[in-house]
Amino acid sequence: MIKTIVGIILIAAASIGATALYFLQASVPAVNAETTLPAKPVPLPGPIFVPLEPFTVTLRDNDSSRILYVAITLRVADEDSRKLLGVYMPEVRNRVLLELSTQSPTAVQTPEGRTQLTKSLAKVLEVPYLPQPKGPRISNVLFTAFVVQ
Template sequence: MAKDKGKPAEEAVEAAPKKGKGKLLIIIVAAVVLLGGGGGAAWYFLHGKKAGNEEQAKHAEPAKPPVFVKLEAFTVNLTADGEDHYLQTDIELKVADAKVSDVIKEHMPEIRNNVLLLLSSKTAGALSSMEGKQKLSNEIKEQVNKVLHAKDADGVSGVFFTSFVIQ
């Protein structure tokens, strides 16, 4: 009988390590699955999306280079603010495409007239600050788009001063 009592105790001792080994095996398998899944997800996000974006880029239109229209230099007397000043500036217009460039060239006398009138209405003080130049840039854009009966997207989207001298 003592031997019978001993056998269940031995089985209990032997059963405990087997149970622990099973849990350890499950933990290792779970870790491998999680690491493998994490690694696969990382690869997908780093390489899989890039491949998808490259595929989309192949079918998308290539970005069009910007089109600029250079206006002849402007030299105007500025509105008197106690002293005589003049402005000499070169202006380039950023347009949607070459078609807009052609339309600008067709309307060049009217555009130059409007820009000249606008420039000559300014004072040296108003144009000496960065804000004054940016405001003038926006006003020129509005004047040209008004002549073209266009909006920024299909007309002039930017006005750039390539030289700007006040004396």
């Protein structure tokens, strides 16, 4: 009789323990190699802008000449490009002036002409500045002022 009571108590204790363990594991999410906690978003680096002093150039056409006043800000891909442009700023300004002076006054007044001008300026400015082996990486050329008079 005592053996029967002890057996019943052991079976009941094992059952209660197994049930408690089951509910405990069910309420706590399991973490394993397949399940990962959501990672904190990595903040993206902010844009790097390099403003240039405004430019004033004379644009010549077959029968007229006009004045172009333009302020430009360059968006660069990395800090190395910003530093490189700062070190070579006289050359940067010279390249921009030379490129601007080749433009037609009628072409730069159209949206397509301005888009083409941004592309040509980026291309001219990305050429390496000697003795550097590579030029800056320019993401965009932005006009912050643009007047043809």
